[in-house]
Amino acid sequence: MSDLKTMANPLFLREDELRQGIELLFYAYRDFTRGPDEILDQYSFGRAHHRALHFIGGHAGITVAELLGILRITKQSLSRVLSALIEGGFVRQQQGTRDRRQRQLFLTEAGRNLERQISAVQQAKVAEAYREAGAEAVAGYRKVLAGLIDEPARAVILRSIQRR
Structure with missing residues (x-):
């Protein structure tokens, strides 16, 4: 990895520095998702399926409403994603234990x-x-990522991540 310290500008809030940071984020995301995209393509799944699998796997029994809140996608989009995952045998749903109207989601073995x-x-x-x-x-990177999360949700998300 090239030494980014030599590229760091003490005037890190200047527009060109911010643009470079954003561009690095785009390239990093592209390469971070390439491997998973190749795996998901084998199942005709996309990134929304990946995010659903990730959060259902990390929060067994998560409700559809909670998953909607995390993913911030429409009910219609989530319905398509969940239908494909359930029909493919990757996710199962069951009636809520506290509220029978809720649907709780779990990963199957597959x-x-x-x-x-x-x-x-x-x-x-x-x-x-x-x-x-x-x-x-790494500590600085985590601080920057946390700073990118909208303020109202940041504390809740950080507590959730640290609990696991």
Whole structure:
């Protein structure tokens, strides 16, 4: 990895510095999602399916309403995604334990396997970048990512992530 410290400008809030950061984020996202996209293509799934698998896997029993709140997509879009995942045998739903109107979502064994396969690719990519950057840079990176989350939701999201 090229040494980004040499590229750092003490005037990091200037427009050109901000544009470079945004561009790096676009390229990083492109490469971060390439491996999972290749796996998902085998099932005719896309990134919305990946996000659903990720959050259902990390929050077994999550309700459809909670998943909608996390993903911030329309009910119609989530319905299409969940239908494909359920019909494919990757997700199962059951009636809520507290409220029978709710639908709770769980990964099946096939869903857990697919989610693990996708996660392994991304974890390897992140681990490599973390090793190259070092602990101090990783702490700064996490701070920047947290700062990109809208303020009203930030504390709740950070607590949720730290609990797991």
